[in-house]
Amino acid sequence: MKRFQDTDSSRHEILFLPPMPSQQVDITSCGLCFPAGGFIRMPFAGNEATMKKRQAPGKTSAAAAQSRLTDMSVDATSPTPLYHQIFEQLRNAVLAGDFADQGYLPSEQEISQRFGVSRITAKRSLDEMATAGLAVREQGRGTRVNSAPGRTMVRGGISSLVQSLHANARHSVKLIDFGYVHPSAEIADILGIDRKAEVQRAIRVWNGPNGPFSHLTTFVPAEIGRRWTKSDLQSKPLISLLESGGVRVGRAQEQITATLADRDTSERLLVKRGEPLLMIVRTVFDLEGTAVEHIIALYPPSRYQYLVSLE
Structure with a gap:
């Protein structure tokens, strides 16, 4: 049995158990x-109505995506980084079914204008959505929602x-x-x-x-x-x-x-x-x-x- 220690996390090991790779x-x-x-299968944290909303496929139009931002805001005095505040609100909206699976999230420019943050901050919030497995970044097209039911997302480095x-x-x-x-x-x-x-x-x-x-x-x-x-x-x-x-x-x-x-x-x-x-x-x-x-x-x-x- 061979083990590797990961210095970037609190505890990690990779085991290779011969003869099966x-x-x-x-x-x-x-x-x-x-x-x-x-x-791995984990329970869905939500009610039946929310699950039905998540199961309905479709596309989120640019106007609809912009309207989802209306009730969102950030607190510049909070110790939580601005990009993470935006990420948390986008994540909650996706999990609640407010953005249709395979539809598109607001663009970096739209997020920047709505929250009054830099494009770098907006980009990082969308990168966080992709890292969390809730969206896919498509160069030249936007950030596509990836929230279909029947999947378990596990996030890490x-x-x-x-x-x-x-x-x-x-x-x-x-x-x-x-x-x-x-x-x-x-x-x-x-x-x-x-x-x-x-x-x-x-x-x-x-x-x-x-x-x-x-x-x-x-x-x-x-x-x-x-x-x-x-x-x-x-x-x-x-x-x-x-x-x-x-x-x-x-x-x-x-x-x-x-x-x-x-x-x-x-x-x-x-x-x-x-x-x-x-x-x-x-x-x-x-x-x-x-x-x-x-x-x-x-x-x-x-x-x-x-x-x-x-x-």
């Missing part, structure tokens, strides 16, 4: 999103996740595919780039003592991906390449769900076609909030565990 993340240092039926990803270096990796391509509309939106731009796409399979345990498809903006070579991807975890390329990871947004093995993944992971696989979809951002990596990771549960320490 595993990833343990302390929620004090990593943000996760667990769909219903996943690993990122240091433990980074440490656990570095631990992959002790395993061997096989590069299946590598190249620079034009992204799909979905990948372009996630990375905040133009569809005419290029991304580095790589498919790799990591192997442990009991066989292949992860199938990773990664997308990285070309200007970042060209900082390393194809051969680098045949020996190092992507997190190491990002850091050696000068990227300072600030946060990540992750969703854990499941899928079935198709023809290609079943052959690469040595499982039967149609066998259930753990699927983790993660987007990594730098300190400026720019997306630097999007990954789709598939794991056979017989060879891999994702462990979460709740303290």
Whole structure:
């Protein structure tokens, strides 16, 4: 059993229990999103009427978003930072269903004007919403609400996740595919780039003592991906390449769900076609909030565990 101590939190450890590769993340240092039926389920704190409001999908118009700010205010004499006061009110409004799921929150400019704060303060309040898992920051489009029922949001830092990803270096990796391509509309939106731009796409399979345990498809903006070579991807975890390329990871947004093995993944992971696989979809951002990596990771549960320490 191997342990890592996290110096950025009061207590954290990542346990690797051989022979099955595993990833343990302390929620004090990593943000996760667990769909219903996943690993953790927590009760919804609200009444039935509020739940029904949250279940109703739709889009929040610019006028409606602006009207939600009418009853909000900040207290400049309070010891609570202004950005956090704004964040708390936006969070409560989202949880109460005042903003439709997949609709958009007020813009940085609207928040700045309404509360009489700087754009930096407004930006930080919206960044807090994204870190809390209640919204998604979309470059050039706005901040989209992400409050659908059937999910449990767990907020924290990122240091433990980074440490656990570095631990992959002790395993061997096989590069299946590598190249620079034009992204799909979905990948372009996630990375905040133009569809005419290029991304580095790589498919790799990591192997442990009991066989292949992860199938990773990664997308990285070309200007970042060209900082390393194809051969680098045949020996190092992507997190190491990002850091050696000068990227300072600030946060990540992750969703854990499941899928079935198709023809290609079943052959690469040595499982039967149609066998259930753990699927983790993660987007990594730098300190400026720019997306630097999007990954789709598939794991056979017989060879891999994702462990979460709740303290």
